[in-house]
Amino acid sequence: MxxxxxxxxxxxxxxxxxxxxxxxxxxxxxxxxxxxxxxxxxxxxxxxxxxxxxxxxxxxxxxxxxxxxxxxxxxxxxxxxxxxxxxxxxVGRRAANGRPPVPLEAKTVIVRQHARLIRALTRLEHARNPTPVPVATARASLSDPDSRLMLSKRGGFLQGYNLQIVCARSQLLLAIELQDNPADMTALVSMVRTTQQNCRAAGITREVQAWLADNGYASTASFEALAELPLLVAVTSAPPPDSTESPAAESIPAGHRQMAARLSTPTSRNLYKRRGALVEPGFAQLFQRFGRQLHCRGNDAVDTEIKLLGNVHNMNKIFRLKAKTRP
Known part of the structure; x- marks a missing residue:
């Protein structure tokens, strides 16, 4: 053949x-x-x-x-x-033979002398404005100062970022962000607002029917900031979503009791049960395709990288959806 x-x-x-x-x-x-x-x-x-x-x-x-x-x-x-x-x-190679001309500012002597000048100016600045010596317990990542210590899923800590995603049906990402705070509760308002901005930019006019989040996002300040939205957030990890029993009112903070009452209705419980099937596979699919390691360092660079990964994820979701619906 x-x-x-x-x-x-x-x-x-x-x-x-x-x-x-x-x-x-x-x-x-x-x-x-x-x-x-x-x-x-x-x-x-x-x-x-x-x-x-x-x-x-x-x-x-x-x-x-x-x-x-x-x-x-x-x-x-x-x-x-x-x-x-x-x-x-x-790899960005040029096919021409021979060595290309070197600009004056790139010549070895010029580069070396410029580096010496920068070091001298830096030492002079430190001498004029000495900085306090950090405490003995201070720690920083030399490769990525913008990252923070995060709890590892396998126990212990790791240096990195807290990944946040908002998923629609079929794990299509409406937003993907990284934050340097290990606490999820600080991310709820910003992720909702970012999702709304992304939907407007994409020309999506249909309103979100329900915003679902687990108890790690429970926060009185967030509930007040998003009071106008159909928000369902677990306020305790005790009763499963399909339980007909509500936790005792005295065990719930005062700022969370209105949300607990909202979740106590059968309709809300049925809606909330869909949360795990929406977002958890989204995390799993991202980690399976791309792993848990980032190539870039620094807030701006890692934000660009994570946006690229999210767009590749969505692109393949759309490709598969069109292949299934094609007659």
């Missing part, structure tokens, strides 16, 4: 590669293009659409390492189709 010469004939029409390419073709990438110089100097930049499609395709397959993406451009047919069989796209 002869192998087709055109790589595009190696993939079936419903392959993930074609879906990603079609999706990227509908994206507005003008902000990438605006960063390119238009004076005719330098070599032509790689097409942003190609690089975005390559990134989305590889992330969809759980490939996040740049070295593995580079390797995939050699042995993955989908990557080779996206990059038009150009392996240099994965």
């Amino acid at each position: 002869a192998v087709p010469q055109d790589l595009r004939e190696w993939l079936p029409p419903e392959h993930l590669c074609w879906k990603v390419v079609a999706l990227v073709g509908r994206l507005d990438l003008s902000r990438f293009m605006a960063g390119y110089r238009a004076d005719g100097q330098g070599r032509a930049a790689y097409p942003p659409a190609v690089l975005v499609a390559l990134l989305l395709y590889c992330y969809s397959k759980g490939i996040r390492s740049t070295r593995r993406i580079e390797q995939a451009c050699l042995d993955d047919v989908g990557c080779r189709v996206i990059t038009a069989n150009r392996q240099d796209l994965a």
Whole structure:
């Protein structure tokens, strides 16, 4: 049997590669293009659409390492189709021979002297404005000062962030955020407001029928701030959602009793039982595809990374949904 010469004939029409390419073709990438110089100097930049499609395709397959993406451009047919069989796209190599000219500011002598000047100025600033010595018990992460110690699911602590998601049906993400506070109760209001902003930006006009959260998000301040919404938050972990017994009123803080009364009705209990099936699989699917480790460091960088992971998650959800509903 002869192998087709055109790589595009190696993939079936419903392959993930074609879906990603079609999706990227509908994206507005003008902000990438605006960063390119238009004076005719330098070599032509790689097409942003190609690089975005390559990134989305590889992330969809759980490939996040740049070295593995580079390797995939050699042995993955989908990557080779996206990059038009150009392996240099994965690592940003130039095909020209010889060493490119070095700008004056990048010459070794200039860089070395500039670094010495910065160190001297830093020491001078410290001498003029000495900072107090931290206490002996102070600890900080040298690789990511913005991260914090979080309780690990397997016991003990780890250095990282607190992942927060809002899921609709089929675990479609309406919001995904990271916070440096291990307590979930501080995230409820911000996650609700972020979800509302995302829905407006996406043109979703239908109101959320119920906002469901477990008892880790119970907070009097949050209940007051979101009083206008159909909010159902467990105020105690004692009775299961399908229990007909309500906890004793004296065991519930005064600011939580109105929420406890709201949850005591059969309709509310039936609604709340859907919480676990909505959000818990969402966490599991994210961790299964991407793991629990982030590649970036710092608030801005990790926020960008987590948004990328959430969009890849949603993209694949939409692809699968369309495949199921197609006649």
